[in-house]
Amino acid sequence: MTDERSTFLLDETQIPTQWYNIVPDLPEPPPPPLHPGTHEPVGPDDLAPLFPQALIEQEMTTERWVDIPGGVLDVYRIWRPSPLVRARRLEKLLDTPAKIYFKYEGVSPAGSHKPNTAVPQAWYNHAEGVQRLTTETGAGQWGTSLAFATAQYGMDCEVWQVRSSYDQKPARRTMMEIYGATLHASPSELTEAGRGILAATPDSPGSLGIAISEAVEAAVGREDTRYALGSVLNHVLLHQTVIGEEALRQLEMAGDTPDVLVGCTGGGSNFGGLIFPFLREKLAGRMDPTIRCVEPASCPTLTRGEYRYDFGDAVGMTPLMKMHTLGHGFVPDPIHAGGLRYHGMAPLVSHVYELGLAEAESIGQVECFTAALMFARTQGIVPAPEPTHAIAAAIREAQKCKEEGVSRTILTALCGHGHLDMGAYESFLAGRMTDLDLSDETIREAMAGVPTL
Amino acid sequence: MTDERSTFLLDETQIPTQWYNIVPDLPEPPPPPLHPGTHEPVGPDDLAPLFPQALIEQEMTTERWVDIPGGVLDVYRIWRPSPLVRARRLEKLLDTPAKIYFKYEGVSPAGSHKPNTAVPQAWYNHAEGVQRLTTETGAGQWGTSLAFATAQYGMDCEVWQVRSSYDQKPARRTMMEIYGATLHASPSELTEAGRGILAATPDSPGSLGIAISEAVEAAVGREDTRYALGSVLNHVLLHQTVIGEEALRQLEMAGDTPDVLVGCTGGGSNFGGLIFPFLREKLAGRMDPTIRCVEPASCPTLTRGEYRYDFGDAVGMTPLMKMHTLGHGFVPDPIHAGGLRYHGMAPLVSHVYELGLAEAESIGQVECFTAALMFARTQGIVPAPEPTHAIAAAIREAQKCKEEGVSRTILTALCGHGHLDMGAYESFLAGRMTDLDLSDETIREAMAGVPTL
Numbered sequence: 084m085t086d087e088r089s090t091f092l093l094d095e096t097q098i099p100t101q102w103y104n105i106v107p108d109l110p111e112p113p114p115p116p117l118h119p120g121t122h123e124p125v126g127p128d129d130l131a132p133l134f135p136q137a138l139i140e141q142e143m144t145t146e147r148w149v150d151i152p153g154g155v156l157d158v159y160r161i162w163r164p165s166p167l168v169r170a171r172r173l174e175k176l177l178d179t180p181a182k183i184y185f186k187y188e189g190v191s192p193a194g195s196h197k198p199n200t201a202v203p204q205a206w207y208n209h210a211e212g213v214q215r216l217t218t219e220t221g222a223g224q225w226g227t228s229l230a231f232a233t234a235q236y237g238m239d240c241e242v243w244q245v246r247s248s249y250d251q252k253p254a255r256r257t258m259m260e261i262y263g264a265t266l267h268a269s270p271s272e273l274t275e276a277g278r279g280i281l282a283a284t285p286d287s288p289g290s291l292g293i294a295i296s297e298a299v300e301a302a303v304g305r306e307d308t309r310y311a312l313g314s315v316l317n318h319v320l321l322h323q324t325v326i327g328e329e330a331l332r333q334l335e336m337a338g339d340t341p342d343v344l345v346g347c348t349g350g351g352s353n354f355g356g357l358i359f360p361f362l363r364e365k366l367a368g369r370m371d372p373t374i375r376c377v378e379p380a381s382c383p384t385l386t387r388g389e390y391r392y393d394f395g396d397a398v399g400m401t402p403l404m405k406m407h408t409l410g411h412g413f414v415p416d417p418i419h420a421g422g423l424r425y426h427g428m429a430p431l432v433s434h435v436y437e438l439g440l441a442e443a444e445s446i447g448q449v450e451c452f453t454a455a456l457m458f459a460r461t462q463g464i465v466p467a468p469e470p471t472h473a474i475a476a477a478i479r480e481a482q483k484c485k486e487e488g489v490s491r492t493i494l495t496a497l498c499g500h501g502h503l504d505m506g507a508y509e510s511f512l513a514g515r516m517t518d519l520d521l522s523d524e525t526i527r528e529a530m531a532g533v534p535t536l
Numbered sequence: 537m538t539d540e541r542s543t544f545l546l547d548e549t550q551i552p553t554q555w556y557n558i559v560p561d562l563p564e565p566p567p568p569p570l571h572p573g574t575h576e577p578v579g580p581d582d583l584a585p586l587f588p589q590a591l592i593e594q595e596m597t598t599e600r601w602v603d604i605p606g607g608v609l610d611v612y613r614i615w616r617p618s619p620l621v622r623a624r625r626l627e628k629l630l631d632t633p634a635k636i637y638f639k640y641e642g643v644s645p646a647g648s649h650k651p652n653t654a655v656p657q658a659w660y661n662h663a664e665g666v667q668r669l670t671t672e673t674g675a676g677q678w679g680t681s682l683a684f685a686t687a688q689y690g691m692d693c694e695v696w697q698v699r700s701s702y703d704q705k706p707a708r709r710t711m712m713e714i715y716g717a718t719l720h721a722s723p724s725e726l727t728e729a730g731r732g733i734l735a736a737t738p739d740s741p742g743s744l745g746i747a748i749s750e751a752v753e754a755a756v757g758r759e760d761t762r763y764a765l766g767s768v769l770n771h772v773l774l775h776q777t778v779i780g781e782e783a784l785r786q787l788e789m790a791g792d793t794p795d796v797l798v799g800c801t802g803g804g805s806n807f808g809g810l811i812f813p814f815l816r817e818k819l820a821g822r823m824d825p826t827i828r829c830v831e832p833a834s835c836p837t838l839t840r841g842e843y844r845y846d847f848g849d850a851v852g853m854t855p856l857m858k859m860h861t862l863g864h865g866f867v868p869d870p871i872h873a874g875g876l877r878y879h880g881m882a883p884l885v886s887h888v889y890e891l892g893l894a895e896a897e898s899i900g901q902v903e904c905f906t907a908a909l910m911f912a913r914t915q916g917i918v919p920a921p922e923p924t925h926a927i928a929a930a931i932r933e934a935q936k937c938k939e940e941g942v943s944r945t946i947l948t949a950l951c952g953h954g955h956l957d958m959g960a961y962e963s964f965l966a967g968r969m970t971d972l973d974l975s976d977e978t979i980r981e982a983m984a985g986v987p988t989l
Contacts, residue, residue, distance in 0.1 A: 088547070463644075
């Protein structure tokens with residue numbers, strides 16, 4: 084029976100004590116990453132200049148469960164478990180028979196789901212004696228999260244922030260500095276990768292791919308320094324499964340099982356974190372939800388990209404990963420959902436999509452911000468630009484339920500709040516936001532740079 | 537026995553169902569507000585152009601408990617009950633034997649404690665047929681809260697925002713507009729009060745007092761419009777007691793009783809909301825905490841003001857209230873804790889202070905932001921400028937405990953997050969923030985304008 088409450092809380096003693104790895108439960112294993120020079124599968128040694136041993140093991144593990152260390156749980160306790168909320172006020176506005184639940188990750192100190200992986204990444208590096216982490220950030224959510232996490236263990240943090248975001252979001256820079264991080268606008272003069280881009284395009288707005296190249300370059304070869312990535316990789320998605328594990332339990336408290344799961348996909352970590360525990364249940368035949376990825380129409384990796392081996396960064400330093408990509412040279416228009424501006428997609432999410440276990444749709448930003456205003460005026464929370472896509476997709480589904488006269492249980496993740504993204508709302512409210520047209524030609528050009536294996 | 541957890545949560549079914557009115561429990565009643573013309577105690581009719589009947593009754597009631605309407609509880613449920621957190625990581629950094637608890641009100645949609653009263657104020661007005669509310673806002677917290685609350689009941693909201701804040705915080709304006717409010721910089725050309733100030737001081741940075749005059753003027757005489765105040769008045773403090781009532785229960789869950797309560801005081805609503813339920817317990821002999829108000833050194837109402845009848849606004853339209861005041865013409869330096877920039881103090885808090893039931897101290901902003909950085913880097917949350925004062929005071933007390941080698945239980949309220957106040961942190965991190973020197977002469981000059989009764 085459905086519970087009458089709107090918010091489903093767990094106690095800190097109920098934080099999951101293990102992360103869930105979906106790899107052993109998939110019908111076939113995902114294609115391995117390849118060395119950029121030899122095109123052979125990468126081994127642990129190839130990754131050692133970038134990551135600590137424990138994270139390399141997690142990247143490659145086929146174990147179903149990975150224990151969460153006590154030193155990580157101690158910090159998770161600051162904000163986890165996060166609430167699961169039934170959006171009753173939004174349902175009422177939509178006059179829909181559907182039930183809409185959202186798992187709210189904006190309660191973390193950084194305001195998004197990113198600390199779920201930033202904290203263990205900092206912890207494992209610290210445990211292996213690393214003193215400094217480098218990283219990139221797009222919208223600023225990931226950089227803020229890593230800055231917060233490194234502060235917890237007394238480490239240094241150096242962040243390359245995509246130039247367009249660096250200029251548009253001084254508040255984000257300040258927040259990272261509050262946690263003690265050092266910031267650089269990317270492309271920067273500090274790395275060979277940055278200098279190369281600036282020589283070719285002096286006014287480059289930057290991209291996540293470029294910033295990754297810079298942060299990777301700044302980490303390799305420094306004994307006390309490693310690199311941290313906020314999405315895409317297997318170990319990142321692994322850490323994010325705390326979202327889905329908690330949501331499973333909370334939805335059970337609410338007396339419901341999901342019919343439709345929708346999540347926004349940029350690099351894929353929020354999506355994977357929410358979805359994988361439910362996908363396990365689906366593969367085991369214990370539930371049968373439709374699983375749907377939602378991506379921005381201006382960066383439509385799954386719906387318009389190709390499933391190919393491509394680099395994770397812009398200049399070809401990282402291993403080649405089999406994923407849906409628009410080409411590693413793709414520089415998306417500076418839409419406001421900065422965190423979704425990535426040319427590729429997590430290999431695990433790409434693999435799940437190729438296996439037919441998830442479907443995908445893309446939505447333009449005007450529809451997303453229209454949905455966000457409906458959400459804010461009913462549920463109170465002002466969403467970050469990224470999850471406005473998830474909300475728009477949930478609303479589409481709820482309206483379909485109304486048209487069909489059926490009640491379905493919809494679950495999504497509200498992966499962060501928008502307090503530091505008011506610039507996007509300002510341009511929307513002033514009527515200056517439009518949907519950008521991405522031509523096939525632009526995508527073809529970017530794909531031309533992808534290596535043929 | 538002290539609980540080992542750090543976060544103490546209540547379920548939405550445990551939201552208090554009554555607000556607590558401290559008036560009947562005080563050793564003597566507070567002096568009544570006086571009519572600005574006749575200097576006689578104001579009656580309900582005097583307030584009718586400004587407030588709905590239900591709120592006027594609450595302003596004057598001597599009943600100990602007031603039922604919270606179901607339509608208010610429905611909206612409270614969006615974020616209440618708020619968590620009580622033991623700041624174990626801060627305690628560790630300070631190496632103190634003290635226990636530091638904070639009640640965190642930043643989980644509300646507006647990010648502060650203000651929706652606790654904005655929601656019932658909107659509800660009662662709506663119930664009596666009012667279609668539009670006017671108000672003022674300093675830092676923007678109150679305007680955001682009322683904008684959120686009016687959106688819940690389909691009402692219009694018009695906000696006069698203090699000019700200095702309006703210019704410095706475009707993100708705040710956007711957030712109010714997301715909820716559907718209409719914004720004006722104060723002083724504005726839209727009211728007689730505003731035009732008068734602009735004629736005398738064209739580049740006036742504004743003040744809460746001036747903005748109140750404008751919002752009041754815009755409400756009186758319009759049948760469909762009333763005015764809403766975010767602090768100072770009895771009914772506002774009444775609504776805020778949900779904070780203290782929940783905290784009482786949560787501290788009991790934690791197995792502790794408070795030795796010291798510290799709260800930041802601007803208009804007094806956050807302080808009263810946290811403290812009054814504990815003061816009731818103290819007056820009844822069930823506990824005996826020290827109760828301490830903390831105010832900014834640049835707006836030291838309790839520590840350097842006088843206890844006199846003064847106007848609540850800048851131009852003398854409101855009733856005269858017996859309170860600690862720096863003079864209604866006092867325009868504080870534009871320090872960053874905008875919400876604490878008010879010339880007066882809630883009459884109920886002033887009365888409690890005069891009765892010797894609370895003590896007061898003032899702290900400069902550099903110490904406050906230093907404390908805020910320690911807090912953010914341990915507990916994760918970036919505090920709003922206002923509660924940095926409460927945190928600085930809690931840290932002072934914890935350090936005293938260390939010096940004395942005694943463990944005391946400290947409780948404070950973290951009344952909001954600072955996501956929309958990054959400008960203040962930016963100036964602090966850049967070393968541009970200094971402590972302002974407020975001369976006795978400045979206070980004397982402002983006090984000269986206070987009427988002699």
